[in-house]
Amino acid sequence: MSKIDQVSDPRIPVTILTGFLGAGKTTLLNHVLTANHGQKIAVIVNEFGEVGIDNQLVVGADEEIFEMNNGCICCTVRGDLIRILGDLMFAKEGAAGSKKVEFDRVLIETTGLADPAPVAQTFFVDEEVANLYKLDAIVTVVDAKHAGQHLDDGHEAQEQVAFADVLLLNKIDLVSEEDAAKLELRLKSMNGAAKIYRTQQSQIDINHILGIGAFDLEKKLEIDPGFLEEEAHEHDDEVASLFFREERPLDLRKMERFLQVWLSEHGTDTFRYKGVLHIKGVKQRVIFQGIHMLFTSAPDREWKATETPHSEFVIIGRNLDEAWFREQFAACVAD
């Protein structure tokens, strides 16, 4: 927190990090947590799906990460958010019975399917939260390759752009200059007030996203006059997630093969799939990342002696055939 922040407003600044599934939010979070800025950041992560994969992919995830996995942050778990923010403040003050946690700002990573408006609303309508925390900015990461489709397709991606104070046009390496310029125009037409930065691997100067005092309630009320009153919002009900877990080692080739079969027909409706895998003959965890038709896998660190190697995999999309996936996943156990 800068000195000016502290003098003028003693509340803890909060940044909401949003962006559609797979846009680069966790990559940005890792960048922020490893950048040399001398600030202590408490992170709250909310994921769509039963089990958090992201927390396993965040660097130094052991201390600072608070998970909320039982629903979408903008609806069912908003009570959880309020509770965590309250608990965090107790912990900061070293209140009896709570472990002391030092932090001078909070970063909330929302699920790719969250509408940021109700999350932002929490900082104005909940009196206790509003007394302790100040919303600094909403930062939205945009996947330059897939944004066109996501914006045509759904309400959430549009809200994420419309409500942003800062837009990171990420994955700039995957598109031509012409396509990037077109997308930038589209983003400007949807939200002329937001600052836009083009990024690769969400690499951005931290000073452009933290402590910028960009959230302006008046402006948000112009976009959405009902901002402070809204109770719930509508999700695309057809979007669902499937989760798989297996302790026996898997055969990576088999997984890639069945996913390719699925994606050749359902790539558009398969938004996001990712996992931490236990692959036969590999000493490291294998991180699998997929967005629509694009997927990669790579080993990261070795399994620790304290861990039982296992695979966890989540798929998020429309019209997912659960029985088929369960059968295919089971068939990936290595011979």
Ligand SMILES: Nc1nc2c(ncn2[C@@H]2O[C@H](COP(=O)(O)OP(=O)(O)OP(=O)(O)O)[C@@H](O)[C@H]2O)c(=O)[nH]1
């Ligand atoms: N080519 C390319 N890939 C990127 C870039 N930024 C991130 N990625 C990759 O995109 C994938 C998704 O990135 P994440 O940071 O996990 O995205 P996310 O928004 O947190 O995803 P969800 O939490 O599932 O919504 C990963 O494989 C990243 O390595 C980029 O600028 N260029």
